[in-house]
Amino acid sequence: MANTVDLSTHPETAGDDTRKGPPTAASRPRERRRAHWAEGHSRTIISPLELKSRWGSRIYWTVLAAILSVFTLVFVFPLYWMVTGAMKSGEEIAQMPPTLWPKDPDFSVFADAWELFDVGLLLKNTLFYSVGAWLFALAVDVTAAYALSKLRPMFGNVILGAMFATLMIPPIVVMIPAYITVTDVPIFGWNLLNTPWAIWFPVAANGFNIFLLKRFFDSIPDEILEAAEIDGVPPWRVLVSIILPISRPILGVVSIFTIVMVFKDFVWPLLVLPDSEKMTISVGLSQTAGQVTQNQIMAGLVMASIPMIIVFVFFQRSIMAGLTAGSLKG
Amino acid sequence: MDTPTVQAKRPPKSQRRPPARPSRQRRTLRTNITAYGFLCAALFCFALFAWWPIVRQVVLSFQETNLVDEPTWVGLDNFRAVVEDPAFGQAWKNTFAFTFLALLCGYVIPFVVAIVLNELRHARGYLRFVVYLPVMLPPIVSVLLFRWFYDPGPGLFNQLLDFVGLPGLSWLDSTDTALISLVIVSTWMNMGSGVLIYLAALQNIPGELYEAAELDGAGIFRRIWNVTIPQTRLILLLMLMLQVVATMQVFIEPYMLTGGGPENATVTVAFLMYQYAFVYGGNYGAGSALGVMLMVVLLAVAAVQLRLTRDEKR
Numbered sequence: 001m002a003n004t005v006d007l008s009t010h011p012e013t014a015g016d017d018t019r020k021g022p023p024t025a026a027s028r029p030r031e032r033r034r035a036h037w038a039e040g041h042s043r044t045i046i047s048p049l050e051l052k053s054r055w056g057s058r059i060y061w062t063v064l065a066a067i068l069s070v071f072t073l074v075f076v077f078p079l080y081w082m083v084t085g086a087m088k089s090g091e092e093i094a095q096m097p098p099t100l101w102p103k104d105p106d107f108s109v110f111a112d113a114w115e116l117f118d119v120g121l122l123l124k125n126t127l128f129y130s131v132g133a134w135l136f137a138l139a140v141d142v143t144a145a146y147a148l149s150k151l152r153p154m155f156g157n158v159i160l161g162a163m164f165a166t167l168m169i170p171p172i173v174v175m176i177p178a179y180i181t182v183t184d185v186p187i188f189g190w191n192l193l194n195t196p197w198a199i200w201f202p203v204a205a206n207g208f209n210i211f212l213l214k215r216f217f218d219s220i221p222d223e224i225l226e227a228a229e230i231d232g233v234p235p236w237r238v239l240v241s242i243i244l245p246i247s248r249p250i251l252g253v254v255s256i257f258t259i260v261m262v263f264k265d266f267v268w269p270l271l272v273l274p275d276s277e278k279m280t281i282s283v284g285l286s287q288t289a290g291q292v293t294q295n296q297i298m299a300g301l302v303m304a305s306i307p308m309i310i311v312f313v314f315f316q317r318s319i320m321a322g323l324t325a326g327s328l329k330g
Numbered sequence: 331m332d333t334p335t336v337q338a339k340r341p342p343k344s345q346r347r348p349p350a351r352p353s354r355q356r357r358t359l360r361t362n363i364t365a366y367g368f369l370c371a372a373l374f375c376f377a378l379f380a381w382w383p384i385v386r387q388v389v390l391s392f393q394e395t396n397l398v399d400e401p402t403w404v405g406l407d408n409f410r411a412v413v414e415d416p417a418f419g420q421a422w423k424n425t426f427a428f429t430f431l432a433l434l435c436g437y438v439i440p441f442v443v444a445i446v447l448n449e450l451r452h453a454r455g456y457l458r459f460v461v462y463l464p465v466m467l468p469p470i471v472s473v474l475l476f477r478w479f480y481d482p483g484p485g486l487f488n489q490l491l492d493f494v495g496l497p498g499l500s501w502l503d504s505t506d507t508a509l510i511s512l513v514i515v516s517t518w519m520n521m522g523s524g525v526l527i528y529l530a531a532l533q534n535i536p537g538e539l540y541e542a543a544e545l546d547g548a549g550i551f552r553r554i555w556n557v558t559i560p561q562t563r564l565i566l567l568l569m570l571m572l573q574v575v576a577t578m579q580v581f582i583e584p585y586m587l588t589g590g591g592p593e594n595a596t597v598t599v600a601f602l603m604y605q606y607a608f609v610y611g612g613n614y615g616a617g618s619a620l621g622v623m624l625m626v627v628l629l630a631v632a633a634v635q636l637r638l639t640r641d642e643k644r
Contacts (some may be wrong), residue, residue, distance in 0.1 A: 043537025044448050045553050047544055051451075067457065074518075075460045081338070082475050092411060093389055094484045097493070106365035144372030166380045168632040172579045172600050173624050175615045177386035177606045178379065180397065184373065185378060204372070205380040235364050264468045266582050271608070282470040286586060289474055298478070303472045312466045319466075323526050 068137070079305075086110070086298035095297050106295075113299035116292050121277070122284040123307065129269075129280060130262040132196055133203040137258050138251070140204040145213035146239050150225055167207045170266055178202065179271050198272035203262060209254050216250040217243060253322035256315050263308060369456035387625065390618035397614070412606075415616075420594045421602045427509060427515075428598060429577040435517040436524065437573050441566070443521075444528035445558065462522035468566070472519040473586045477502075478512055480587075502588050505595040512583040512596055520576070526571060528562070535561045564639065571635035575628055599624055 050056045085093055087105040114120065148156050171178065181194045182202075192198040220243065228238050244251070271279040277286070281304045289297050312319065391408055395401035413420055447457055464472055479486040479503035488498035501511045535558065559566070582602045583607045584590050590597040590605070599620060606617035 036454060043540055044532070044594070045445070045540055045550060045558060046449055054402050064452055067446060067450065068453060073458055075463055078479070078486075078518075079463070079473060081479075082471075082562050087477070096482065096484060096489065098486070098489055137629060140371045140375055143368040147365040147368035151361055151365035151368065153362045153369070156365070159369070163372075163376060163379065166376070166384070168578050169384060169625055170575065170628070171630065173621055174383040174387050176603065176621055177615055178391055179384040179607070180390070180614065181378060181386065184396070186382060187378075201375050202379040205375040205378075207380070234566070235368070239368075259464070266469055267604075279516050282468045285474065287430070294478060297474060301474055305467050305471050308466045308468060309463070312459075312463070320458065320462070320526060323523060323530075 034138050056108070059191045067188060082305075083302055086113075086295050086302055088295055090293055090295065098160060109295050109299045113292070113296045113303065115295055117284060117286075117288050117300045117303075118276075119281070119303050122279060122281040123303075125273075126263055126280045126282075127307070128258045129196055129199045133200050133262045134255055136200045137204040137206060137209060138255060141206065141209040142244070142251075143239070145217055146243060147263050148210070149214045149217035149221070150220075150238075150243075151235065160210075163207045163210050164181055165207075166205070167211075171202070174273070175271065176269060178268075182272050189308065193272055194275045194278045199269065202268070203258065206258075209258070211253055212250060213247075215245065216247055220246060249321075252315075252318045255320055257322060260308065260311065260319075349561075387618050390614055391622045392615075394615045396612060404495050404615065408615040409623075411615050412619045412623075416622075417590075417594050417597050417602055421597045421599045424509060424595070424597055425578060425599045428513060428580055429515040429574055431510060432516060432577045433514055433570070433573060436521060437570060439517070440521050440524035441528050444525050444532055445554065447525070448529055448532040458526065461525050464519045465522040467519065469519060469582050470586070473515060473582055474513040476511075476518070477587055500634070503592060505592050508588055508592060508595045512580070512587060515587070516577070516580065516583055524573075525563065527569065531565045532558065533563045558562075566637070567638055571631055571638075574631055578624065578628060578631075 005116065046056075051060050072144070073261070084100075084102055084105075088099070088102045088110055089104065089106060092099060092103060118317045147153065148160050165296075184191060190197075192201070224242060225238055228242060233241075266282045266286075270283050270286075273279055273283065276284070276287070285297075285300050285304055289300075292300075390401075391406060393401040394404045394407070443461070443541060447454070450457070452463060482498060482500050482503060485501070487501065490499050499507055502508050539557045539561065540553055543557050548556060579600050580598045583606065584596045584598055584601045585604070588596040590601055603617045603620045603624070606613045606620065
């Protein structure tokens with residue numbers, strides 16, 4: 001459960017790869033890159049001619065320099081301050097005026113923070129919840145979307161409507177009844193507190209994943225499936241051997257969003273994983289932050305950020321493709 | 331939408347074809363069974379962890395319960411108690427103020443930034459990466475980082491103010507600046523997705539429109555006003571609603587930064603709800619009553635959105 005509606009995961013704003021359907025020539029990496037490059041240089045508000053004029057180019061370079069410095073200052077400098085702050089001593093961090101670079105960079109603070117916050121355990125927990133949620137949600141949502149899109153059972157549309165309806169009510173609004181449900185699951189009577197299932201079950205009940213997957217599956221022509229059926233291929237084989245290989249782009253988008261969402265989430269794990277042995281990194285940091293020094297907090301934050309930054313560097317293209325373009329044409 | 335095969339319109343009984351292909355009937359039945367087999371895991375998850383909590387919220391709001399004894403029905407008592415709480419009015423006022431301020435910062439600025447970025451021909455990859463970086467960080471990182479920046483003593487912001495010769499502010503400790511401080515954090519960590527979504531929308535505007543506007547003698551601002559904005563109207567509308575829904579649920583910022591203070595200046599509805607249920611000794615009924623109210627407001631927003639986008643599409 002995400003603590004806020006992430007704009008990036010709303011049906012109407014996401015999905016470049018998602019609406020286009022099965023991969024076309026343009027979605028192959030190299031050609032897409034070329035298309036992107038060309039797009040970047042297509043006509044925008046200001047014409048190329050205006051830019052080439054003497055004043056035009058002067059203004060352009062000034063604006064570019066201004067934007068580059070403002071962006072670096074606003075978005076990168078705070079992170080720089082976090083990393084260098086971690087390496088400053090207690091006196092130096094409180095000193096006025098501050099130093100731009102630590103006088104005597106102290107890397108041992110990272111080892112201290114690792115111990116104090118128990119970062120190893122917290123990261124291991126969080127990765128376990130994220131990866132588990134990803135696999136579980138994918139298994140549950142792919143099969144459901146396949147059934148709703150291709151097998152089309154009775155009342156399929158009613159079920160689909162009820163699934164989409166949950167998108168209108170963000171998880172945080174129902175946190176109290178959801179918490180109570182997790183402490184005592186109706187019918188089964190399970191208490192899921194402090195178990196990974198408290199994260200995994202609600203994550204799988206994600207109308208947005210179903211929406212993305214079903215929309216993609218809908219774009220796969222039925223003829224392929226009919227041919228397979230005539231050959232006597234059972235439905236699960238159709239899913240595994242035909243549908244899944246075609247659907248790689250959308251599976252990538254759904255996977256990354258699920259992992260990132262679970263990794264970043266705060267309120268829900270705060271409620272359902274209170275045991276300090278089971279906490280996620282976000283909750284763990286928030287609980288211990290009051291008892292340690294400022295530079296140790298910063299060191300903890302640095303270590304909590306690294307996994308997500310790595311994910312971003314490696315999957316930047318999928319993340320941005322999932323976020324932008326596509327559905328905006330509507 | 332496709333109608334399930336079984337429900338397909340049938341001709342009146344007298345004209346119905348003789349059951350020439352019994353296999354078709356059997357096939358439909360089998361497909362249904364297979365389909366529900368594939369669906370059962372999702373139905374389990376949705377029923378218990380998505381649909382049931384919504385129903386339970388409404389039920390709980392009319393009950394008093396400590397989760398151990400049998401709950402008792404108390405009618406509208408919970409709603410009455412919630413409304414009479416002095417924090418109630420303050421929480422809604424703060425939530426709306428937060429929404430308004432967040433729209434000023436988090437709605438207008440990303441659009442302007444996206445327009446400018448779209449004009450640039452250099453460093454596009456870097457700028458996109460950098461603007462989305464805070465969105466990738468766990469919110470707790472941004473929040474704790476800014477808590478340090480807001481420190482009235484050695485915090486970065488007061489140091490910067492001091493550097494340019496301005497007096498320092500008390501940021502989170504003053505009723506005047508606490509709420510806007512939360513809005514700043516919130517904008518910083520969420521702005522990237524808005525910028526990238528607008529950027530994509532801007533790239534979909536056909537260049538010929540600008541060409542034509544230019545030939546008609548329209549200046550840069552005329553082009554923005556008469557081409558860019560009309561062309562992105564749908565997405566602007568949608569983002570407006572999404573932003574409202576997102577800011578209605580503000581929680582981590584007051585929870586970590588101010589604890590709702592000073593003097594309730596930063597209590598939001600979601601935060602108050604959390605306090606009823608998990609801080610003030612498990613008043614689940616009152617919390618749920620507040621949750622029901624929030625649900626009604628959000629559904630109203632969603633209804634307005636559907637209405638507007640439908641009109642727009644027509």
